[in-house]
Amino acid sequence: MAEEKKKGFFGRLVQGLTKTRDNIVSGLDSIFSGFSKIDDDFYEELEEILIMGDLGVRATEEILDSLREKVKEQHIKEPAECKQLLIDSIKEQMQVEKAAYRFETEKSVVLVVGVNGVGKTTTIGKLAGKLTAEGKKVILAGADTFRAAAGEQLKEWANRGGVQMVGGTEGADPGSVVFDAIAAAKARSADVLLVDTAGRLHNKKNLMNELGKINKILENEYPDAFRETLVVLDATTGQNALAQAREFSEVTNITGIVLTKMDGTAKGGIAVAIQSELSVPVKYIGVGETIDDLEKFDSDAFVEALFSQN
Ligand SMILES: Nc1nc2c(ncn2[C@@H]2O[C@H](COP(=O)(O)OP(=O)(O)OP(=O)(O)O)[C@@H](O)[C@H]2O)c(=O)[nH]1
Numbered sequence: 001m002a003e004e005k006k007k008g009f010f011g012r013l014v015q016g017l018t019k020t021r022d023n024i025v026s027g028l029d030s031i032f033s034g035f036s037k038i039d040d041d042f043y044e045e046l047e048e049i050l051i052m053g054d055l056g057v058r059a060t061e062e063i064l065d066s067l068r069e070k071v072k073e074q075h076i077k078e079p080a081e082c083k084q085l086l087i088d089s090i091k092e093q094m095q096v097e098k099a100a101y102r103f104e105t106e107k108s109v110v111l112v113v114g115v116n117g118v119g120k121t122t123t124i125g126k127l128a129g130k131l132t133a134e135g136k137k138v139i140l141a142g143a144d145t146f147r148a149a150a151g152e153q154l155k156e157w158a159n160r161g162g163v164q165m166v167g168g169t170e171g172a173d174p175g176s177v178v179f180d181a182i183a184a185a186k187a188r189s190a191d192v193l194l195v196d197t198a199g200r201l202h203n204k205k206n207l208m209n210e211l212g213k214i215n216k217i218l219e220n221e222y223p224d225a226f227r228e229t230l231v232v233l234d235a236t237t238g239q240n241a242l243a244q245a246r247e248f249s250e251v252t253n254i255t256g257i258v259l260t261k262m263d264g265t266a267k268g269g270i271a272v273a274i275q276s277e278l279s280v281p282v283k284y285i286g287v288g289e290t291i292d293d294l295e296k297f298d299s300d301a302f303v304e305a306l307f308s309q310n
Pocket of ligand 1: 150260262286
């Protein structure tokens with residue numbers, strides 16, 4: 001049963017990554033079979049494909065350095081023999097502290113950050129649904145009070161999942177929304193408080209102030225709750241997602257990444273760039289628009305799925 005479930009997940013992952021796979025792996029395969037020796041041209045072609053596949057310049061260079069070393073150490077002569085070594089190098093490159101999900105099992109508060117349109121509200125709705133289905137008492141805090149639609153959207157998700165929501169009124173002070181949400185979480189002995197925040201990166205100072213204020217309120221009013229800060233990024237934006245992740249990591253302490261819209265994008269390679277460059281684990285990937293379309297991310301399984309022949 002567990003095996004079946006695992007296969008199901010792997011199968012879905014393989015399917016969801018079809019475009020990314022077509023983008024990266026078909027090109028790599030033609031290099032592995034098309035080159036007769038491992039030379040500078042071979043490495044150059046590899047580099048081009050990995051960069052085109054959105055793995056990022058830095059991660060690509062490090063992956064290729066590690067591949068060169070392995071080729072040398074193991075006296076590899078055939079390009080075809082490099083494939084497994086490349087897979088290993090990508091896996092190594094993605095190695096960060098193992099993604100932990102303590103917030104799912106402890107009294108916790110999860111701050112969700114991300115710019116408009118990346119799928120932040122949808123992700124919060126999916127997370128709320130998932131946790132509620134596991135029997136957890138969840139409270140949503142609509143602290144993205146900058147846009148009227150944000151609160152409305154979150155309310156829709158809250159209603160769908162039968163989850164209580166606090167805030168979400170346009171123009172309200174995000175700090176007081178969080179304050180009220182903490183009071184509600186305490187009064188109802190909530191397990192998880194999910195906080196939707198505004199993510200306007202065009203004014204970094206404001207964003208830093210706002211997140212700083214929210215963090216302070218959480219520290220003061222809810223000190224015994226486990227803290228998690230997830231940044232939501234849209235995989236289809238490729239290198240832009242990496243830039244956003246970098247900017248958010250400069251204004252707050254990010255503990256995990258959610259990559260949305262991994263279904264149907266050719267830019268899934270961005271997971272490699274983000275995880276290796278930020279040293280923060282991708283904890284979930286969004287693979288569709290419905291409440292069930294949020295999967296825990298495992299980088300080894302991701303790389304295997306990327307290179308899977310199925
Ligand atoms: N295919 C796909 N679509 C997604 C996924 N996650 C979110 N979306 C869609 O992306 C669009 C934007 O999602 P929202 O949740 O509204 O984005 P947001 O970041 O909250 O944006 P605002 O509410 O505008 O701030 C919606 O149409 C979602 O249905 C995903 O994993 N896959």
